[in-house]
Amino acid sequence: MALSAVHHVALLVSDYQKSREFYVDKLGFHIIRENFRKERGDYKLDLELDGVELEIFAPAEKDPEHKLHPERPDFPEAYGLRHLAFTVTDIEKTAAELQAKGIEMEPIRVDEFSGGKFTFFKDPDGLPLELHE
Template sequence: MKLNRVHHIAIICSDYAVSKRFYTEVLGLTIVQEVYREQRDSYKLDLAVNDLYQIELFSFPNPPARPSRPESAGLRHLCFEVDDLDTIVAELDSHAVISEPIRVDEYTGKRFTFIADPDGLPIEFYES
């Protein structure tokens, strides 16, 4: 089996307006396309990271909550590679987004931190 790359990551949010603002204004992802699907009463927002389409943000009426803590089975988190973690943390602070204390990966020696999106999805920032 030959896999080329991850094509996209799909995220279902509970409050579309709040999550759209978070992913576009706070994280700075670029909108590729936004579609309202009337039959599903659902929005689908295609987002790009550095001009590469990678994230689909969905809204559905009353989606069930998915626990992320304690560590539950399933997809654990979404991670963005960054050049300067201190700058990222300062930008998050300017948007009143709380980040965990910066830690160091014991195997790579690289620094990282986590935040939560509006629905509690863990998001990691990993310094390259």
């Protein structure tokens, strides 16, 4: 078996428009495809950033009581995807740009093992996202 790369990461989000704005307008992902899937009653947004694809799935109808999809557990950490990490060349500059777009950032820290700088922020559904320099 020869796996060559990660093709995509798929996220289930609660609000299509909020997540589209966040990942496209604020983080700079490029839209590959954008579709409404009538048979499933959801939207599917395929995005790309430097060769990595992100699939966004969102129900067409709001689910405020989370009957269709439960909220992401925050603490203690649940099994599954912990966070997505993005490589940046200037973490201070990138963090400042995201803060200027209204995104709250954690303080920049240094990884005790790799020595690299990193910080976290969250998407509209609370999924932890990391910048790593």
